[in-house]
Amino acid sequence: MMIYVHIPFCVRKCHYCAFNSKVGGAAERAAYVDALTREINLRGDDSAVETIYFGGGTPTTLTLAELEKIIGALRTAFTVDDNAEITIEANPGTVDATYLRGLKSLCFNRLSLGVQSFNDALLKILGRIHDSRAAIQTVELAKIFFANVSVDLMYGLPNQTLEDVRRDLERIDGLGVQHVSLYGLEVEDGTKFFELARAGRLALPDDDTAADMYDLITTTLPALGFKRYEISNFARENFFSRHNVGYWTGKRYFGFGAGAHGFDGKLRTSNVRDVATYIERLNAGLSVSTVEEVVTRRAAMEEFCFLGLRMTDGISARVFAEKFGANIFDVFGAAIDDNRRRGLLAVDGDKIFLTARGMALGNAVFADFLL
Ligand code: SF4
Incomplete structure (x- = not known):
C-alpha cells in the first residue's frame, strides 16, 4: 500500500x-x-x-x-x-x-x-x-x-x-x-x-x-x-x-490533503480541493473524501492495459489472465492487432509493450484500450 x-x-x-x-x-x-x-x-x-x-x-x-x-x-x-x-x-x-x-x-x-x-x-x-x-x-x-x-x-x-x-x-x-x-x-x-x-x-x-x-x-x-x-x-x-x-501497476493508495486522490482497489476517491473548505470540514469533524468511481471489472481491465503500457516493460498476458481470469488477446485482440500493424505496439512472448513510436503517440494507443 x-x-x-x-x-x-x-x-x-x-x-x-x-x-x-x-x-x-x-x-x-x-x-x-x-x-x-x-x-x-x-x-x-x-x-x-x-x-x-x-x-x-x-x-x-x-x-x-x-x-x-x-x-x-x-x-x-x-x-x-x-x-x-x-x-x-x-x-x-x-x-x-x-x-x-x-x-x-x-x-x-x-x-x-x-x-x-x-x-x-x-x-x-x-x-x-x-x-x-x-x-x-x-x-x-x-x-x-x-x-x-x-x-x-x-x-x-x-x-x-x-x-x-x-x-x-x-x-x-x-x-x-x-x-x-x-x-x-x-x-x-x-x-x-x-x-x-x-x-x-x-x-x-x-x-x-x-x-x-x-x-x-x-x-x-x-x-x-x-x-x-x-x-x-x-x-x-x-x-x-x-x-x-x-x-501504473494498480497498487492501493491513500491520498491525504486537499484535492488528493485515493484508490482502495475498488473505489477511486478524491478529497475536497479548496484548502479553506478542507480545513473547515476536518475541524468540524466532517468527511473530506467522496467516491469518484467504482472501478468495475471492465474498467480495471482497461486500466491494467493503459496504465501498464506506460512502462517500457509493458504488460504481461499471464498477469492479466491471473488477475481477470481472461485471455488478454480475447478481450483486447483488436486494439493489440491494430496498434501492432501501425508499428505502435509489439508483442514478445508474454509481454505486450509500446514501441518507441508508440511511446510518442501513447494517448492514441491508450484510447484503443477503452472497451
Ligand atoms: S506554483 Fe510552481 S512550484 Fe508551485 S506547484 Fe505550481 S509549478 Fe510547482
Missing part, C-alpha cells in the same frame, strides 16, 4: 501551473497541517506502507517541525515498512543544508527537485522562484544528504530552441542525479500562460520543433545512462520511482 500527501502551498504561483497550489501564510499552513494530521488519524488502518510521497505545491514550504508532525501521524496510523521509499518534492530556493539534513533525519530518502530548466531566461518566463545557479547548488547540496535525487525537466517552453534543450541535457549529464522526470508544457485554463496564449503573446515552439525536442531528450537520456522505464521517466538502474510504478 502507498500513501500520497498533498501540500498545497508555494512561495509564488508559476505562470504555467494548474496544480492545486497557492501562496499560503504561516497561520494557514499551521491550520492545514493540523487538519491533515486529523485526516490521517481518522483514516489510518494499520496497513503496511511501502511508499510515501509528499507532493504539491511545494512541500518544503512547511517547517521541519510541521513535516515531523505529519510523519509522526502517518507512523502512528500505519505500519511503515523499514525499507519504504519516502519521497518529498522540493524546489530550489526553498531548502538549505540544515533543512536537507532535517529531511534526512525525518526519514525522507528520496528528493524530487523541480528544476525544469537550466536556462535563466526560460526560468524567468516560467515564473520560477530560482535561477539555474540556485538549481545546480541545490542539486549539489541534495547529493550530500540523499543517494536518490530526481530532477524535473520541461520542454516545449515559450521561446525555447532545440539548442536550449541540448544545453539542459548537457547540464543533466554532469549533475550526477539518479532520476529524471520529463514534462512537455501544456497550457492549461486558469494559468497566466493561458491568458497570454489567448492574447497571442505566448511564443510556443511549433509541433515539429516540440517533437524534435522530445526525440532529442528521449534518445539522449538513455545514452547518458538513464533507462527509460516509463513514457516520461528515466532512471539509473535500481532508481525507478517505486511510488509511481505503484500507480
Whole structure:
C-alpha cells in the first residue's frame, strides 16, 4: 500500500501551473497541517506502507517541525515498512543544508527537485522562484544528504530552441542525479500562460520543433545512462520511482490533503480541493473524501492495459489472465492487432509493450484500450 500527501502551498504561483497550489501564510499552513494530521488519524488502518510521497505545491514550504508532525501521524496510523521509499518534492530556493539534513533525519530518502530548466531566461518566463545557479547548488547540496535525487525537466517552453534543450541535457549529464522526470508544457485554463496564449503573446515552439525536442531528450537520456522505464521517466538502474510504478501497476493508495486522490482497489476517491473548505470540514469533524468511481471489472481491465503500457516493460498476458481470469488477446485482440500493424505496439512472448513510436503517440494507443 502507498500513501500520497498533498501540500498545497508555494512561495509564488508559476505562470504555467494548474496544480492545486497557492501562496499560503504561516497561520494557514499551521491550520492545514493540523487538519491533515486529523485526516490521517481518522483514516489510518494499520496497513503496511511501502511508499510515501509528499507532493504539491511545494512541500518544503512547511517547517521541519510541521513535516515531523505529519510523519509522526502517518507512523502512528500505519505500519511503515523499514525499507519504504519516502519521497518529498522540493524546489530550489526553498531548502538549505540544515533543512536537507532535517529531511534526512525525518526519514525522507528520496528528493524530487523541480528544476525544469537550466536556462535563466526560460526560468524567468516560467515564473520560477530560482535561477539555474540556485538549481545546480541545490542539486549539489541534495547529493550530500540523499543517494536518490530526481530532477524535473520541461520542454516545449515559450521561446525555447532545440539548442536550449541540448544545453539542459548537457547540464543533466554532469549533475550526477539518479532520476529524471520529463514534462512537455501544456497550457492549461486558469494559468497566466493561458491568458497570454489567448492574447497571442505566448511564443510556443511549433509541433515539429516540440517533437524534435522530445526525440532529442528521449534518445539522449538513455545514452547518458538513464533507462527509460516509463513514457516520461528515466532512471539509473535500481532508481525507478517505486511510488509511481505503484500507480501504473494498480497498487492501493491513500491520498491525504486537499484535492488528493485515493484508490482502495475498488473505489477511486478524491478529497475536497479548496484548502479553506478542507480545513473547515476536518475541524468540524466532517468527511473530506467522496467516491469518484467504482472501478468495475471492465474498467480495471482497461486500466491494467493503459496504465501498464506506460512502462517500457509493458504488460504481461499471464498477469492479466491471473488477475481477470481472461485471455488478454480475447478481450483486447483488436486494439493489440491494430496498434501492432501501425508499428505502435509489439508483442514478445508474454509481454505486450509500446514501441518507441508508440511511446510518442501513447494517448492514441491508450484510447484503443477503452472497451
Ligand atoms: S512550484 Fe510547482 S506547484 Fe508551485 S506554483 Fe510552481 S509549478 Fe505550481
